[in-house]
Amino acid sequence: MQHGPQGELGAGDGPFTTRQLTRIDEALTLSSRETGLTYSVYVGEFKAPTRAHAEALFEKLTDSSVLVAVSPGQRALHIVTGPDSAKRLPNRACALAALAMRASFANGDLTGGIVTGLRMLADSAGNR
Template sequence: MTAGEVTHAAATPTWHPEVLDGPLTTRQLLRVDEALRIADRTTELTFSVYIGDLADPARGAAERLHGELVDPDQSVLIAISPNQRVLEIVTGERVRRRLPDRECKLAALSMAAAFGGGDLAGGIVSGLAQLADHAGKP
């Protein structure tokens, strides 16, 4: 699998060419992008999804990716490495007040169940919805 990244900016999604060779179809990418847009709009947080291999340790790699976001303190990163069977959710300092670890773990379990059934896009979409619901409105 080629590493790819799907991110969401406030006005326009950022597509990286390598995403088109990744594990999601164009239709699935559009579903994920819409889920990102809804999560951002309803929570006023910034949600991002990374799909690709993560360096060891995976948690540290996910935290480094999260730190590269425009406003890490106000952001949530879902990092998924299908090849390594790894899922990490990293939240910013201000996000943790609204989205505690327990809620992230519940969303991760839900996503992992979908991934195990072969539904990567559906797992991401439902995980984003669950995280946004838990974070609530500001």
């Protein structure tokens, strides 16, 4: 399971239960398999400025990656794409996915928001 550049999270390491981690893992796997892009999720605190921190995390990934970076405590969400993935995921598609994710987050559903965002991004990117 890819949870961003900091490595794999276990159920005891963060805000997720084992079942929630499984849902996120399945969404990551399906999104990557369907599109050929590499999706990663980072959940944690950002250093200020938050966008720059998300972009620094992305530097450890490939040009065909998509990073969904979320800091619930800071109420921050960033979707970062590389040169290759940006060709298939325009800013508008990322903004729509972020809007749907924020709606879920506002309702207290962190896992559902991440899963919804990954699915929307994969749908927008299309098949390989």
